Amino acid sequence: MRAADVLRLAFAALYQQKVRTSLTTLGVAVGTLVLFLSLSIGIGVREAVLYQIRRHDDLRKVEIRSGSGKVEEHIPPGEVEVKGEMSDAKRKRLHDRLVNRWINKNGYPATTPLAVERLQEIREWPHVESVTPLYINFGRATLGEKGEDVQTVSATVAEKLLRGRLVAGAWFAAEDERSVVVSEYLLYLWGMASDEEVRGALGRKMRLEYHTGANKPLMLMSLFGLDASMADPEQERVLQKVVQRLPEVMKKLDLTPKEMEALRRTLQGPTLPKMRQQPDHLISAELMIAGVLRGPEKGDPQGGSMVERFRPDADLILPVGTAQSLFLQNPYHAERGVEAATVLVDDEAHVKEVANRVEAIGLGQYSLVEFAERLQTNVMLLTLAMSFIAFVALLVAALGITNTLVMSVLERTHEIGVMKAVGARDRHVLLLFLVEGMLVGLLGSGLGLLCGWLASFPGDAVARSLMERQSDVHVDQSLFAFPLWLTLGVPLFATLVTTLAALYPARRAAKVNPIEALRHE
Numbered sequence: 001m002r003a004a005d006v007l008r009l010a011f012a013a014l015y016q017q018k019v020r021t022s023l024t025t026l027g028v029a030v031g032t033l034v035l036f037l038s039l040s041i042g043i044g045v046r047e048a049v050l051y052q053i054r055r056h057d058d059l060r061k062v063e064i065r066s067g068s069g070k071v072e073e074h075i076p077p078g079e080v081e082v083k084g085e086m087s088d089a090k091r092k093r094l095h096d097r098l099v100n101r102w103i104n105k106n107g108y109p110a111t112t113p114l115a116v117e118r119l120q121e122i123r124e125w126p127h128v129e130s131v132t133p134l135y136i137n138f139g140r141a142t143l144g145e146k147g148e149d150v151q152t153v154s155a156t157v158a159e160k161l162l163r164g165r166l167v168a169g170a171w172f173a174a175e176d177e178r179s180v181v182v183s184e185y186l187l188y189l190w191g192m193a194s195d196e197e198v199r200g201a202l203g204r205k206m207r208l209e210y211h212t213g214a215n216k217p218l219m220l221m222s223l224f225g226l227d228a229s230m231a232d233p234e235q236e237r238v239l240q241k242v243v244q245r246l247p248e249v250m251k252k253l254d255l256t257p258k259e260m261e262a263l264r265r266t267l268q269g270p271t272l273p274k275m276r277q278q279p280d281h282l283i284s285a286e287l288m289i290a291g292v293l294r295g296p297e298k299g300d301p302q303g304g305s306m307v308e309r310f311r312p313d314a315d316l317i318l319p320v321g322t323a324q325s326l327f328l329q330n331p332y333h334a335e336r337g338v339e340a341a342t343v344l345v346d347d348e349a350h351v352k353e354v355a356n357r358v359e360a361i362g363l364g365q366y367s368l369v370e371f372a373e374r375l376q377t378n379v380m381l382l383t384l385a386m387s388f389i390a391f392v393a394l395l396v397a398a399l400g401i402t403n404t405l406v407m408s409v410l411e412r413t414h415e416i417g418v419m420k421a422v423g424a425r426d427r428h429v430l431l432l433f434l435v436e437g438m439l440v441g442l443l444g445s446g447l448g449l450l451c452g453w454l455a456s457f458p459g460d461a462v463a464r465s466l467m468e469r470q471s472d473v474h475v476d477q478s479l480f481a482f483p484l485w486l487t488l489g490v491p492l493f494a495t496l497v498t499t500l501a502a503l504y505p506a507r508r509a510a511k512v513n514p515i516e517a518l519r520h521e
Contacts, residue, residue: 006428010435013408021440024404027397028444029451032494035390036452037480039490041463042383044481046376048467051477058368060129062343062355064122065364066114066336075102112362115337116328122343125357127350132156133341135323139210139283141182141316143201146190150315152208154323155181162293162317168195169202169291176321179290180206186315187292201289208316212281212330283329285322293317394494397444398501401437405505409433409512416512430510437502441495449491456480 014021050059080098082091112118114133123131135154140147155162156175163171172179184198192198250263295313318326328334343358345351351369358365409416416429456478463479 006432006435009432010439013412013432013436014439017404017408020404020407024397024400025440025444025447027400028394028441028494028498029448031390031394031397032445032448032490033452033455034393035387035494036449036486036490037455037459038383038386038390039486040452040456040480040482041459042379042386043483043486044460044477044479045463046379047481048477048479049375050372057344059348059372060345060351062345062351062358062365062367063340064114064343064358065340065366066112066338075099113335113337114339114341114363115335118337119341122341122358125354127346127354129344129346131341131343132320133324133338135318135320135327135338137210137323137327139208141186142207142209143190143204148186148189148315150186150208151313152316152318152323153314154320155317156320165294165296166291167294168199169289171291172319174321175319176325177290177319178285178287178322179319180208180287181291181293181317182206182289183293183295183315185295198292201292204289205286206289208285208287208326210283210326210330212283212332283326285326287318287322394497398497401440401498401501402504404440405433405437405502406508408436409505409509412509413512416509420512426510429512430506433506433509434499434502437506438495438499441498442491444498445491445494448494449487453482456482 079102080095082094082098086094119131119133122128133154135152137152139150139152141150142148155172157172159171162181166181167184169181171181182201187193187198187201190201192201250260253260253263255263327338343354345354348369351367355365355367355369419429420426460478460480467479
């Protein structure tokens with residue numbers, strides 16, 4: 001029997017039972033549709049999320065932080081000793097409050113500081129491309145006669161996220177450039193609101209000042225309930241003279257020794273953190289305004305690194321080299337180092353190795369590789385659950401095919417006898433029924449594939465809208481993926497299932513006795 005004859009007879013048999021064949025084919029289509037969509041959206045969501053992370057090399061980044069051991073190891077026992085009779089629960093509560101007070105007064109102890117030497121050591125590790133410290137500082141910026149308290153952060157020349165928010169001017173051209181990018185909010189505080197005024201600020205020189213200890217002139221204003229942020233440079237210079245004369249003036253006051261000591265504690269602020277208890281020294285720099293940065297908006301690209309949380313509301317962005325030179329002039333900062341830095345690894349496969357080495361030397365670390373692995377695991381579990389449902393649907397459709405072909409064998413017993421009488425072999429009859437099952441699988445899986453592809457368009461629009469609404473991140477690519485192996489593999493799998501479902505009725509048909517079949521009505 002020729003292949004063309006087998007196909008013609010199989011199509012004719014299916015056509016004779018149009019309703020039964022249509023319902024069976026529809027069952028296969030539904031199972032294929034569910035399987036195809038579940039795998040497609042599972043792959044698509046995973047690739048979309050990984051794309052959003054990889055677009056800024058976040059999967060190759062390891063955030064490192066200065067290591068902190070047990071706080072109590074650095075606190076003199078007498079500072080946190082709780083005296084008196086009380087319950088253990090109350091003793092612990094009071095002990096915790098004493099520990100917190102000591103931290104507020106002296107700063108959090110760093111057992112493994114991120115000093116310059118340690119950062120250089122990490123740069124020389126295998127698989128490490130670069131180490132970028134994050135220099136965060138608080139100072140005072142002055143343009144003309146207007147001054148404001150500001151937060152400054154560092155950024156590299158290759159910075160992408162912040163550069164995308166420039167509304168005027170340009171980004172840095174060198175790491176040690178004596179320039180600064182200012183926020184539009186800071187310019188607004190300085191009285192520059194219109195676009196023309198913002199552009200007019202470009203190229204102007206501004207003064208940036210940091211105090212190594214407590215800024216006593218501003219503290220003096222706060223002591224008398226005045227707004228320290230409104231002080232101009234001339235007022236600060238006058239107040240500095242007042243502060244310098246205070247010890248001499250205090251001696252002339254009609255105060256008892258006890259009252260004098262109380263006043264001294266008030267003015268000196270002995271409860272200030274350690275970094276502000278050092279001698280007051282002014283660190284200053286003249287910087288040119290190179291660009292203006294707008295505030296963050298919904299839909300702006302988001303970096304995955306935790307250090308990015310410091311940047312959106314910064315008033316001034318300094319080149320990392322310039323920020324480092326100013327930061328390390330503070331003896332406290334030079335000793336303690338930075339709080340955080342970002343390590344860029346040459347390949348995602350080596351991120352865990354570098355992260356483990358960071359932990360081994362006592363530093364804290366965080367990388368998005370662990371998040372990506374958890375994401376892929378969760379997506380895989382969800383996909384498996386949906387695929388199981390699809391497999392059950394295909395199994396039900398396969399049982400329908402088995403039932404359909406068994407009934408077909410009973411109805412076509414006489415026909416099978418005639419075929420065998422004119423020379424058809426058992427294998428020809430077996431092949432005929434297997435081809436019928438295969439044709440139902442091909443038609444049903446093809447229909448399911450087409451419906452799945454058509455359903456992906458409205459489904460993708462809804463899914464991306466929900467994802468963007470929840471994460472405030474614009475999704476550039478489709479959440480449904482159609483790789484070649486999926487487009488070909490799902491129909492082939494569905495066809496294999498239906499063909500195997502036809503095996504039992506096909507073997508039963510092949511074993512029909514032609515003499516008995518010819519007598520069958």
